Amino acid sequence: xxxxxxxxxxxxxxxxxxxxxxxxxxxxxxxxxxxxxxxxxxxxxxxxxxxxxxxxxxxxxxxxxxxxxxxxxxxxxxxxxxxxxxxxxxxxxxxxxxxxxxxxxxxxxxxxxxxxxxxxxxxxxxxxxxxxxxxxxxxxxxxxxxxxxxxxxxxxxxxxxxxxxxxxxxxxxxxx
Ligand SMILES: Cc1cc2nc3c(=O)[nH]c(=O)nc-3n(C[C@H](O)[C@H](O)[C@H](O)COP(=O)(O)O)c2cc1C
Numbered sequence: 568x569x570x571x572x573x574x575x576x577x578x579x580x581x582x583x584x585x586x587x588x589x590x591x592x593x594x595x596x597x598x599x600x601x602x603x604x605x606x607x608x609x610x611x612x613x614x615x616x617x618x619x620x621x622x623x624x625x626x627x628x629x630x631x632x633x634x635x636x637x638x639x640x641x642x643x644x645x646x647x648x649x650x651x652x653x654x655x656x657x658x659x660x661x662x663x664x665x666x667x668x669x670x671x672x673x674x675x676x677x678x679x680x681x682x683x684x685x686x687x688x689x690x691x692x693x694x695x696x697x698x699x700x701x702x703x704x705x706x707x708x709x710x711x712x713x714x715x716x717x718x719x720x721x722x723x724x725x726x727x728x729x730x731x732x733x734x735x736x737x738x739x740x741x742x743x
Contacts, residue, residue, distance in 0.1 A: 568645040568742070569680070570594055570601045571637075575651035575662025577607035582689040582726040586719070587650050589732040590687065593739025601739075602640055606665045609633035613664040620671030628671040637665065641672050646683040646716065646742070649703060653690035657698040666706065677711055684713040687735065690722045716742070 576583035591601040619629040651658035684707040
């Protein structure tokens, strides 16, 4: 299947990035096509709440920035992986801007092929995930109706560990 990973960390060799690469390695090994979008290095503005997409735009966002690339991928993929460092108990701001722009992509209907979702989170401390998980469950599992394929959280010294990277690689490999 086609899989889109949204990486919400600006750190090019950071913990989240390494986990997304481990996921890609596993998923590609069993024949999936994986695209990682490093949203912090793209020009993606926040939603303007102008309602153009919900009225005359009929699902098209009025803002023309690098989100166009994500919209195109969203039209193709069957699975999305939301990957982020925890910043102040939530996902990063850059990733939040990207997710808010789904307001147009999910109107009037969900992206055609999108059926599955997963989440990968990295934090300094343990038990920091309630905010991110609340939005993953509320927005992706409940609102968009996607199948929850798994949630992976990594904190402190576990970050970058061979065991955690293997767990995520194996997850990628387990996808049918
Ligand atoms: C702005 C900012 C806010 C952060 N807030 C939290 C937090 O609330 N809880 C926590 O455990 N770690 C917090 N951290 C630490 C990061 O989540 C942690 O270092 C993570 O592993 C970074 O992932 P990355 O290497 O993929 O960027 C914060 C880091 C930054 C830069």
